[in-house]
Amino acid sequence: xxxxxALAMNDLRSVRRDSLLFYMTLLPWFMVLxxxxxxxxxxxxxxxxxxxxxxxxxxxxxxxxxxxQVPMMYGVVVGFLVLDERDDGTLEALRVTxxxxxxxxxxxxxxxxxxxxxxxxASLPLSGLASLSVLPASVPAAVLxxxxxxxxxxxxxxxxxxxxxxxALMKAFGILMLGPLxxxxxxxxxxxxxxxxxxxxxxxxxxxxLAGETVWPFFTAGLFYHLMxxxxxxxxxxxxxxx
Numbered sequence: 001x002x003x004x005x006a007l008a009m010n011d012l013r014s015v016r017r018d019s020l021l022f023y024m025t026l027l028p029w030f031m032v033l034x035x036x037x038x039x040x041x042x043x044x045x046x047x048x049x050x051x052x053x054x055x056x057x058x059x060x061x062x063x064x065x066x067x068x069q070v071p072m073m074y075g076v077v078v079g080f081l082v083l084d085e086r087d088d089g090t091l092e093a094l095r096v097t098x099x100x101x102x103x104x105x106x107x108x109x110x111x112x113x114x115x116x117x118x119x120x121x122a123s124l125p126l127s128g129l130a131s132l133s134v135l136p137a138s139v140p141a142a143v144l145x146x147x148x149x150x151x152x153x154x155x156x157x158x159x160x161x162x163x164x165x166x167x168a169l170m171k172a173f174g175i176l177m178l179g180p181l182x183x184x185x186x187x188x189x190x191x192x193x194x195x196x197x198x199x200x201x202x203x204x205x206x207x208x209x210l211a212g213e214t215v216w217p218f219f220t221a222g223l224f225y226h227l228m229x230x231x232x233x234x235x236x237x238x239x240x241x242x243x
Contacts, residue, residue, distance in 0.1 A: 003098070003099050003103055003107070004103075004107050004110070007099075007104070007107050008107075008111075011081055011111070014081055014084065015077070015081075018080075018084075020080075021077050021080060021081070024073050024076065024077050025073075025074075025077060027073060028066075028069075028070045028073055028074075028119055028123070029123075031065055031066070031069070031070070032066070032123045032126050032127050035061070035062075035065060035066075035127040035128070035129060036126065036127050036128040036129075039054070039058075039061065039127075039128070039129060040128070042054065043055060058129045058130070059206065059207050059210045059211075060181070060184050060207075061129065062124065062127065062129055062130060062206070062210075063180060063184075063202075063203045063206050063207065064177060064180065064181065064203075066119075066120055066123050066124065066127065067120055067141060067142070067145050067202055067203060067206050068145065068148075068176065068177060068180060068199050068202065068203060069177070070116060070119050070120065070123070070145075071112075071116040071120075071145040071146060071148050071149035071152070071202075072148075072149070072152060072173055072176065074112060074115040074116050074119070074149050075112055075116075075148070075149035075150070075151070075152030075153045075156070076152065076156065076166070076170050076173075078108055078111055078112045078115075078149070078153045079152065079153040079154075079155075079156030079157055079160075079166060080156070080163055080166055082108065082153065082156070082157045083156065083157060083160060083162060083163055083166055084163070086157070087162060091104075101238070105234065108150075108153060109150050109230075112146065112149040112150045112153050113143075113146035113147065113149065113150060114146070115146075115149070116142070116145050116146040116148075116149045117139075117142045117143060117145070117146045120138070120141075120142040120145055121135055121138065121139070121142055124138060130210070134209060134210055137209035137210075137212075137215060138206060138209050138210075140205050140209070140215050140216070140218075140219035141202045141203075141205040141206035141209055141215070141219075142202075143219075143223075144201050144202035144205055144219065144222045144223065144226060145202040147198075147222075147223070147226035147227070147230065148198045148199060148201075148202055148226060150226075150230055151198050151226060151229045151230060151233065152173060154229075154230065154233035154234060154237060155169065155173075155233065156169060156170075157237055158233055158236050158237050158240065175197070176197055176198065176199040177199065179194040179196075179197035179199055179200050180194070180197075180199050180200055180203035180204075182194060183200060183203065183204065184203075184207070195221070195222075195225065198222075198225065198226060198229065200222075201218055201219075201221060201222025201225060201226070202222065204218045204222075205218040205219050205222060
């Protein structure tokens with residue numbers, strides 16, 4: 001725990017010094033505020049102007065903006081911290097300190113998962129679009145979102161050489177939003193093909209939770225898929241660091 005506390009304090013200093021990372025840690029809370037203040041008004045306007053009810057699509061709105069977008073942001077923040085530490089030689093220095101690379105990896109995974117899960121469970125009722133009663137059923141989806149955040153961290157540190165390349169890769173992550181968006185409107189088993197995208201499983205588990213349907217098949221499949229990706233990407237990162 002002392003090691004984790006020391007690493008956490010170092011991360012706080014790094015985020016405070018970097019305006020981009022500081023902004024990205026605050027942006028999710030602004031998104032919650034915007035959803036709470038603007039969505040009801042937009043729903044009323046659509047109903048009055050076009051006789052279109054937005055309320056049935058609240059699960060889609062929540063999944064895109066909170067369940068998926070937020071873990072993406074936190075994954076990028078943690079990934080950028082790792083990229084900075086790799087560029088600064090911090091990862092090499094860890095080899096001669098009491099902090100092992102395994103401890104470091106566990107810490108990074110724990111941070112990405114905790115931030116994502118905590119924010120999702122806190123933001124759902126704060127958004128005004130979901131009640132407290134959905135939180136217990138939403139836990140599996142939040143856990144999958146946390147693991148998706150870890151996958152994004154590993155994608156960044158494996159395929160981005162620096163933060164500039166990381167920003168370009170972050171834009172490519174936008175495709176992760178398209179899969180769940182398409183799946184929401186596909187009423188057949190063909191939508192399972194979109195499960196190749198990590199974002200499909202937390203979104204699907206979340207929709208099932210809000211609809212009162214069985215969550216565990218999607219959680220189990222998503223858990224296995226995310227853990228497989230984490231394992232493969234971690235192995236690749238360890239091989240890269242070892243060279």
